[in-house]
Amino acid sequence: MPSLVVVGAQWGDEGKGKIVHFLSGNADCIVRYQGGNNAGHTVVFDGKTFALHLIPSGILLPGKTNVVGNGVVVSPQAFYDEVKMLERRQIKVRGRLHLSSTAHVILPYHILLDSLREDRGRGIGTTRKGIGPCYEDKVARIGVRICDYLDPVVFKQLVEQNLQVRRVELGSGPRPIAEVRREVFKDYDKLRKFLAPFVSDSAHVINKALDAKKRVLFESAQGVMLDLDFGTYPFVTSSNPVAGGVCAGAGVGPTRISEVLGVTKAYTTRVGLGPFPTEVEGTVGNYLREKGIEYGTTTGRPRRIGWLDLVQLRRVIEINGITRLAMTKLDTLSGVHPIKVCVTYKTGGKKVSEFPTGRQALFECEPVYETLPGFSGDLSKARTFSGLPKFARDYVEWVEKELKVSIDIVSVGRSQENTIIRDKSFAWAR
Numbered sequence: 026m027p028s029l030v031v032v033g034a035q036w037g038d039e040g041k042g043k044i045v046h047f048l049s050g051n052a053d054c055i056v057r058y059q060g061g062n063n064a065g066h067t068v069v070f071d072g073k074t075f076a077l078h079l080i081p082s083g084i085l086l087p088g089k090t091n092v093v094g095n096g097v098v099v100s101p102q103a104f105y106d107e108v109k110m111l112e113r114r115q116i117k118v119r120g121r122l123h124l125s126s127t128a129h130v131i132l133p134y135h136i137l138l139d140s141l142r143e144d145r146g147r148g149i150g151t152t153r154k155g156i157g158p159c160y161e162d163k164v165a166r167i168g169v170r171i172c173d174y175l176d177p178v179v180f181k182q183l184v185e186q187n188l189q190v191r192r193v194e195l196g197s198g199p200r201p202i203a204e205v206r207r208e209v210f211k212d213y214d215k216l217r218k219f220l221a222p223f224v225s226d227s228a229h230v231i232n233k234a235l236d237a238k239k240r241v242l243f244e245s246a247q248g249v250m251l252d253l254d255f256g257t258y259p260f261v262t263s264s265n266p267v268a269g270g271v272c273a274g275a276g277v278g279p280t281r282i283s284e285v286l287g288v289t290k291a292y293t294t295r296v297g298l299g300p301f302p303t304e305v306e307g308t309v310g311n312y313l314r315e316k317g318i319e320y321g322t323t324t325g326r327p328r329r330i331g332w333l334d335l336v337q338l339r340r341v342i343e344i345n346g347i348t349r350l351a352m353t354k355l356d357t358l359s360g361v362h363p364i365k366v367c368v369t370y371k372t373g374g375k376k377v378s379e380f381p382t383g384r385q386a387l388f389e390c391e392p393v394y395e396t397l398p399g400f401s402g403d404l405s406k407a408r409t410f411s412g413l414p415k416f417a418r419d420y421v422e423w424v425e426k427e428l429k430v431s432i433d434i435v436s437v438g439r440s441q442e443n444t445i446i447r448d449k450s451f452a453w454a455r
Contacts, residue, residue, distance in 0.1 A: 027240040027283060029453050030268045033248030034287035034341045036257075036295040038321070038328060040353035040436060041288045042066025045244045046082040047434075047444050048286075048453045053239035055083030056231055058274030059096040059264040060246025061131060061159070062103040063152040065322025069439045073114070076322050080107050081244055085116060090234070092123045092227050096264060096274020097246075098159040099124065099171065100131040101216040108219075124220065125227035126172040129163045131155045132184070133208040134191060137200065149260050150297025152323050160263035162187065171224055175217055184209055228276025235281055240453075243271045243282075249341045250295075257387060260299025268345040286453075287347040287430075289338060291355045291420070294328040296321050300387035303331035303367045317357035332394065334367045335427055340380035342430055349451065351434035352424070355404060355417060356443075362399030364420060367392035368427070397423060405438035410447050413437070 031048065033039045046068045049055050062078040069075075070085045077084075079099065081091045093099065108118050135155030142148050151157060162168040167187055173179050188195070188202055195202055234241055245266040250256045252267050264270065268285045271277060292313060295301045304310075310330040313319065319328040341347065358364060370377040370390035381387050400416035407413045410421075413435075425432045433448040446454045 027238060028235060028243065028277075028281055029240075030243040030245070030271050030282055030285045032245045032266060032268050032285065032287055032341075032345055032347070034289040034338055034345075034347070034350070035248045035293050036250045036301075037246075037248035038065075038294050038296065038319075039248060039288040039290050041244060042068045042077065042082045043353070043436060043439065043441075043444075044286075044288050044351050044434065045242065046070065046085060047441055048242055049081075049083035049086050049089055051240060051453050051455060052083060052089060052242040054090040054092065054231065054234045054241045055081040056092040056094055056227075056241060056243045056275050057081045057097055058094045058243055058245065058271050059266055060262065061098040061154060061156045062100050062107075063154045063156045063262070063323060064246030067322050067439070069441070072440075075111075075114070078107060078323060079103055080111070080118075080122065083242065084111060084118060084122060087117065089121065090123070090230070091121055092230060092275070093125060093128060094227050094231075094275040095125040095127040096270065097125070098129045098131050098156055098163070098264075100155070101174065101220055102212070103131075103154075105216055105219050119222065122223055123225045123227050123230050124171060124223040126170070126224050128171050128227075129159055130169045130171060130174045131159045132169065134188065134195060134205050135159045135162070137205060138191065138194060141194070141197075149299070152321075154323070157263045171220065175221055175224065177217070180213075231275055231277055232281075235277065242453075243275060245270065249345060250337065255340075255344050257299050258384065260297065268347075284348045284453075285346050286349045286351060287341060287345060288351045288353060289333075290353050291358050292333050293331040293337075294319055295331070296324070296326055296328050300390075301329055301331055302337075302370060302387060302390050302392045303334045304329055305331055309361060312361070313357055316360075317354055332365045332367055332392070333424065334392070335424070336367060336370055336378065336380050338428055342428060347430060349434075349448075350425075350428070350430050350432045351436065352421060352432050353436040355413075355421065355435055356437040358399070358420070359404050359417070360399070360401055364397045364399050365394040366397060366424065366427075368395050369393045405443050407437055407445065408442070410435065410445050413445075
């Protein structure tokens with residue numbers, strides 16, 4: 026069946042937005058299935074740069090249906106701001122964007138709670154967008170869904186209930202409960218009326234498209250190593266970016282997923298706290314950060330830089346059933362001599378080939394590296410794989426051989442024309 030899931034194969038920021046936008050040209054419907062506006066996709070389209078946080082990057086392509094699924098947590102204000110930004114930049118949104126009626130709503134008290142925890146030593150380096158507290162309410166069965174948000178009577182009842190539930194924690198903050206309540210309702214009528222035309226039964230929209238043999242592209246937010254169940258817990262996000270998250274986050278059965286594409290950088294980055302075995306600082310780290318513009322789309326925070334980690338990638342390939350890979354930012358490695366790649370870990374004097382799951386285990390692992398020759402030159406001008414420097418080709422082929430998964434897309438720049446397709450039989454990339 027014609028469906029493809031695109032997942033971030035590292036800790037996020039792998040360039041999924043560009044890859045999804047590129048592949049969206051051959052999609053009929055593009056679906057976001059988890060996360061919130063803590064995500065950030067930077068896409069260059071028609072020479073213009075777009076920073077998207079909530080709406081699928083397929084919205085930039087005319088005629089494509091875009092869906093924000095039930096697994097996404099939605100800030101009404103962020104949704105409003107992003108739609109308005111797109112419309113100001115002449116992107117047609119209305120009639121092409123569906124918002125799930127059962128997605129949960131991020132409210133001002135979620136954002137306040139997120140910041141309070143970060144400031145008081147309970148944080149993990151979140152984006153302070155209220156994502157975690159909103160998912161907490163969802164699991165605790167006191168969450169506010171979009172369908173509840175559209176009903177003023179139900180919404181008011183739920184807000185009052187939830188402010189009581191959160192009273193102790195909110196009351197210890199700098200703002201009184203009454204002020205928080207006023208903020209919740211300040212722009213409520215405007216936002217409720219704005220959201221209403223976009224709301225639909227998104228699962229029905231998606232399954233109807235699949236029934237009609239339409240091509241459906243599912244995109245994750247964040248990366249698999251931030252997955253709530255399979256990431257570096259507790260330094261993770263509050264949802265499931267893994268490919269399996271599509272089923273619960275979009276309302277489709279597993280039999281409807283045809284392929285899974287993993288997106289990895291040619292090196293590794295991470296934002297926020299948590300273990301990062303291949304992290305490299307100093308001259309090389311700073312060079313890659315500046316050349317790769319490694320600053321968060323959502324927060325502007327500098328990203329931590331590391332060498333490519335094959336132990337981590339093998340784990341991601343395994344738990345997602347990844348059938349193909351896209352490698353981004355190969356051009357950023359140009360000028361680095363030599364290049365290191367982690368092939369295994371060492372802990373307690375022993376080599377470890379499997380990714381550890383213990384809370385402290387990864388902190389104690391030391392990377393064991395293979396060293397490969399570097400390469401030079403402006404890779405962004407290459408339009409074919411053969412047009413890349415020999416050692417750049419060797420690097421891609423060596424990684425591919427080690428991972429036993431084909432790297433069918435290689436990105437050497439931010440624009441769509443900087444995308445090299447190695448497997449011409451990959452229908453989504455034609």
